[in-house]
Amino acid sequence: MKRYFGYGLPYIEISDLKGKLIVVEGSDGVGRSVQIYALRSWLELQGYGVAETGWTRSQLMSQTIHLAKEGHNMNIHTFNLLYATDFADRLEHEIIPALRAGFVVLADRYIYTAFARASVRGADMKWMRKLFGFAIIPDLVLYLKAGVETLVHRRLLSGSMDYWEAGLDQNPGLDPYDSFIRYQTKIIREYNRLAQEFAFEIINAERSPERIQKDLRLRIAALLGIPQMQVMENLSVPMTPRPGV
Numbered sequence: 001m002k003r004y005f006g007y008g009l010p011y012i013e014i015s016d017l018k019g020k021l022i023v024v025e026g027s028d029g030v031g032r033s034v035q036i037y038a039l040r041s042w043l044e045l046q047g048y049g050v051a052e053t054g055w056t057r058s059q060l061m062s063q064t065i066h067l068a069k070e071g072h073n074m075n076i077h078t079f080n081l082l083y084a085t086d087f088a089d090r091l092e093h094e095i096i097p098a099l100r101a102g103f104v105v106l107a108d109r110y111i112y113t114a115f116a117r118a119s120v121r122g123a124d125m126k127w128m129r130k131l132f133g134f135a136i137i138p139d140l141v142l143y144l145k146a147g148v149e150t151l152v153h154r155r156l157l158s159g160s161m162d163y164w165e166a167g168l169d170q171n172p173g174l175d176p177y178d179s180f181i182r183y184q185t186k187i188i189r190e191y192n193r194l195a196q197e198f199a200f201e202i203i204n205a206e207r208s209p210e211r212i213q214k215d216l217r218l219r220i221a222a223l224l225g226i227p228q229m230q231v232m233e234n235l236s237v238p239m240t241p242r243p244g245v
Ligand SMILES: Nc1ncnc2c1ncn2[C@@H]1O[C@H](COP(=O)(O)OP(=O)(O)OP(=O)(O)O)[C@@H](O)[C@H]1O
Pocket: 027, 028, 029, 030, 031, 032, 033, 034, 035, 154, 155, 157, 158, 205, 206, 207, 208, 209, 212, 239, 240, 241, 242, 245
């Protein structure tokens, strides 16, 4: 039975939602997009309707957030209010309707991303939890866990580090590479703490894409009641970059 994380949305009853909400969390560049893409194809082959949703990708807010990020002068409260607006729009227009229709919803990041980023920036975490109290508690949180060296490697292979993922707002004047290491180390520490508090399923993401995919599928199969032998079907993970996701 679905429950809200906090106060919830008083005008939407969620206890009867049939679908499953599965979150994939993890640091910038850890490999969420390639894994979600492969999970989606696999789940569809198993006969599930699948909907994808991603942090900051709402119709209402994605462009605004993109523009705001270009400015390099947002503080953590502005950030969180933009995030919360984006999330509210996706919850009402994407996530809840899909769950009501019995879909599996794959969420690329969730409120934990906001919690980790806010925490390392010294935000008031009681306020944060109230702000995101309208979130639905996911059925499963899959945390792709990797050390900062792995992240640097994958980020450098896939392009350059942007201002925010290098945490340059936290380390003004520092070399972006050094700032990335310092900032992402703190984010990883925070994710690891959240993993305990919110019972994430921890997936070692420092392995081959197929090995990670298999682990993710095993956890999802257990949730959905998919027979183990179907976990290995079509285990390839296409590594083509997917711009913007
Ligand atoms: N298991 C893996 N081993 C090696 N490289 C990987 C692995 N998974 C992903 N990559 C590579 O790392 C880069 C980042 O992958 P991807 O875009 O899926 O990450 P992401 O978590 O979605 O990143 P972002 O935070 O930018 O959305 C890509 O170049 C991808 O090919």
